[in-house]
Amino acid sequence: xxxxxxxxxxxxxxxxxxxxxxxxxxxxxxxxxxxxxxxxxxxxxxxxxxxxxxxxxxxxxxxxxxxxxxxxxxxxxxxxxxxxxxxxxxxxxxxxxxxxxxxxxxxxxxxxxxxxxxxxxxxxxxxxxxxxxxxxxxxxxxxxxxxxxxxxxxxxxxxxxxxxxxxxxxxxxxxxxxxxxxxxxxxxxxxxxxxxxxxxxxxxxxxxxxxxxxxxxxxxxxxxxxxxxxxxxxxxxxxxxxxxxxxxxxxxxxxxxxxxxxxxxxxxxxxxxxxxxxxxxxxxxxxxxxxxxxxxxxxxxxxxxxxxxxxxxxxxxxxxxxxxxxxxxxxxxxxxxxxxxxxxxxxxxxxxxxxxxxxxxxxxxxxxxxxxxxxxxxxxxxxxxxxxxxxxxxx
Amino acid sequence: xxxxxxxxxxxxxxxxxxxxxxxxxxxxxxxxxxxxxxxxxxxxxxxxxxxxxxxxxxxxxxxxxxxxxxxxxxxxxxxxxxxxxxxxxxxxxxxxxxxxxxxxxxxxxxxxxxxxxxxxxxxxxxxxxxxxxxxxxxxxxxxxxxxxxxxxxxxxxxxxxxxxxxxxxxxxxxxxxxxxxxxxxxxxxxxxxxxxxxxxxxxxxxxxxxxxxxxxxxxxxxxxxxxxxxxxxxxxxxxxxxxxxxxxxxxxxxxxxxxxxxxxxxxxxxxxxxxxxxxxxxxxxxxxxxxxxxxxxxxxxxxxxxxxx
Numbered sequence: 001x002x003x004x005x006x007x008x009x010x011x012x013x014x015x016x017x018x019x020x021x022x023x024x025x026x027x028x029x030x031x032x033x034x035x036x037x038x039x040x041x042x043x044x045x046x047x048x049x050x051x052x053x054x055x056x057x058x059x060x061x062x063x064x065x066x067x068x069x070x071x072x073x074x075x076x077x078x079x080x081x082x083x084x085x086x087x088x089x090x091x092x093x094x095x096x097x098x099x100x101x102x103x104x105x106x107x108x109x110x111x112x113x114x115x116x117x118x119x120x121x122x123x124x125x126x127x128x129x130x131x132x133x134x135x136x137x138x139x140x141x142x143x144x145x146x147x148x149x150x151x152x153x154x155x156x157x158x159x160x161x162x163x164x165x166x167x168x169x170x171x172x173x174x175x176x177x178x179x180x181x182x183x184x185x186x187x188x189x190x191x192x193x194x195x196x197x198x199x200x201x202x203x204x205x206x207x208x209x210x211x212x213x214x215x216x217x218x219x220x221x222x223x224x225x226x227x228x229x230x231x232x233x234x235x236x237x238x239x240x241x242x243x244x245x246x247x248x249x250x251x252x253x254x255x256x257x258x259x260x261x262x263x264x265x266x267x268x269x270x271x272x273x274x275x276x277x278x279x280x281x282x283x284x285x286x287x288x289x290x291x292x293x294x295x296x297x298x299x300x301x302x303x304x305x306x307x308x309x310x311x312x313x314x315x316x317x318x319x320x321x322x323x324x325x326x327x328x329x330x331x332x333x334x335x336x337x338x339x340x341x342x343x344x345x346x347x348x349x350x351x352x353x354x355x356x357x358x359x360x361x362x363x364x365x366x367x368x369x370x371x372x373x374x375x376x377x378x379x380x381x382x383x384x385x386x387x388x389x390x391x392x393x394x395x
Numbered sequence: 396x397x398x399x400x401x402x403x404x405x406x407x408x409x410x411x412x413x414x415x416x417x418x419x420x421x422x423x424x425x426x427x428x429x430x431x432x433x434x435x436x437x438x439x440x441x442x443x444x445x446x447x448x449x450x451x452x453x454x455x456x457x458x459x460x461x462x463x464x465x466x467x468x469x470x471x472x473x474x475x476x477x478x479x480x481x482x483x484x485x486x487x488x489x490x491x492x493x494x495x496x497x498x499x500x501x502x503x504x505x506x507x508x509x510x511x512x513x514x515x516x517x518x519x520x521x522x523x524x525x526x527x528x529x530x531x532x533x534x535x536x537x538x539x540x541x542x543x544x545x546x547x548x549x550x551x552x553x554x555x556x557x558x559x560x561x562x563x564x565x566x567x568x569x570x571x572x573x574x575x576x577x578x579x580x581x582x583x584x585x586x587x588x589x590x591x592x593x594x595x596x597x598x599x600x601x602x603x604x605x606x607x608x609x610x611x612x613x614x615x616x617x618x619x620x621x622x623x624x625x626x627x628x629x630x631x632x633x634x635x636x637x638x639x640x641x642x643x644x645x646x647x648x649x650x651x652x653x654x655x656x657x658x659x660x661x662x663x664x665x666x667x668x669x670x671x672x673x674x675x676x677x678x679x680x681x682x683x684x685x686x687x688x689x690x691x692x693x694x695x696x697x698x699x700x701x702x703x704x
Contacts, residue, residue, distance in 0.1 A: 023487070024483075025480055025483035025484050025486075025487055025489070026476065026479045026480050026483045028476060028479070052483065052486040052487045053483055053486075054479040054480070054482045054483035054486065056475060056476065056479045056521065057521065058472065058475070058517055058521075059513060059514070059516065059517030059520070060513060060514075060517070062468065062469065062472070062513075062514070063469060063472035063475070063513070063514050063517055066465055066466070066468075066469035066472035066473045066475075066476065066514065067472050067473065067475045067476030067479065068476060069465050069473060069476060070440065070463060070465065070472070070473035070474060070475065070476025070477040070479075070480070071476035071477060071479055071480040071483070072476075072480075073463050073476075073477070074438075074476065074477040074480035074481065074484075075480060075484065076479075076480035076483050076484055078476075078480075092466055093465075093466065093469070096465055096466060202438050202461040202462075202463055202477055202480075203438065203461070203477070203480065203481055203484065203490065203496065204461070205436035205437075205438065205460075205461055205496060208458065208459060208460055208461045208462070209461055209462075210451055210456040210458055210461075210462040210463075210464075211462065211463040211464070212451075212463055212464035212465055213451040213452070213453040213454075213456060213464065214447070214448045214451050214452050214453060214464075215453040216448075216452075217452055218452075218453070220453050220454070
């Protein structure tokens, strides 16, 4: 385990630091709240001459991801960041980055989507991007945001993967709050992330290649998409092995799903992002009262770790899934749909409830989490039936 | 300045065998521009459109340069990224400091005047060392002749129809070359595939300046213009001779007409051979035809004034 410096700083600051330590060749940047401080801090590194990066201050998020695609196809290591409307504005480019198999790493500050306009945290933006072919990490803390970014570049550039990766952190909660974290020294990170050796680079002018050809005749488009699916499925193993490697270096455990109290849990909450801390706090309180409460935090959302989730939840009597995004007209939020699907093949299935919470930065008070566990206890004890979709904490 | 013999001896960087229509002006524009790059290594980007679709049908490619197509709106932003990567990799010592590459992006008028304008403006403002080439055929030809902001006043298009209540496009053409020149780029020019020497001179200048350069090249679309394939060059020549398409350049802020047209032909000579202007020659549209001439005169006078400054 390498020695680390304990710092008090924000998630965005740590992401900018992780970017600097990865030494990207190109960072296209466009400001959007609450991502902006990442690209601002990175601009300082550029001005101070602490990175060799070509910093491209583009005129929109669409161009940010377009330039990222161009630079990555050219053979550069490319990183950028966005949030909310910006991520939505990138949408067609997200598909192209993945379809061209470009290992771009992007941080997303999870934020609500208009209308009505709102700058605060929820997962509407990232859930809209969940099927674009990107690998997606979630962070509970600033520390995780930092660790995820460093692991992401290794996963993205793995020859078995070659897919873009999004490392997400919750807007203002994780991006802007001061948190305690351990910062690795530059040399250790440099050794961990390694150098990127691109194949089929546009700048290798002696060996011309074409990127983004028309595959509309002869049906090859279908096969390209199948190859993309194979790659993202294969990435799960790479994510785990890179995670194990980073664990050994950092001393911090990593898994695609992380359970707390799950060994003998009778009731459990499935959660992603910063709310996991609140949920764990209440579960700890309940454990002290003898309630067999567990927490399952999902750290990697794409590829969705179906098997790990089914394994963790199969013995539980009642499960609540907390969704910080809507899937209008669907049978629950996006996380709920996937978790329930993960459990469908299990011989014994827990009762399941879905709670939509915290949209647009609505408070996630501890008593709300307490209420969820109390509902679960009633269902597990046979006192209540699972209700339909619950909007948690609306006035 | 190479002679036509010397140019003809150069290797074409856009190979034959692509699927562009017979008589397509886009491939002529692309070949003339690339010839002007001389022996330099070139990386090419392309917006979605005829030129891209017809030259890159997987697993084939007509491009003898490294090539990237990203999407419709962003050829300029994509090539910005490629050029930035070149600088970034040089700064990191991963590419030799003395390596030289020219960067060029091609887009049609839809991908340049309309959906790609923001991306183009951004790239020009940031000063990337690249040449952006618009092959202007005056409509969304790839999707089937819908009007663009480059479509001339009075032209028929499938979204600017001709009927009892409307006689083709009701708005004037956007003057994109002036818009890009207003960015203060080191080089911007308007050229035509009919004037190969003027065009290759301009392309050579565009490649040689440090920073962004813009070429707006009139390129016939026989399908959309409703002309015969063998009229491709003669029709663009008429565009120049009638003053519809003034040939000029803006070099470090200095405007100059590169081909003088002392006796401009009436605009009818450019319009008459094209099916897309057929309705203008109906007796009841005589006034409209006069308006088309007036619009051509207005633009011509504007360019002459700018060049006399």
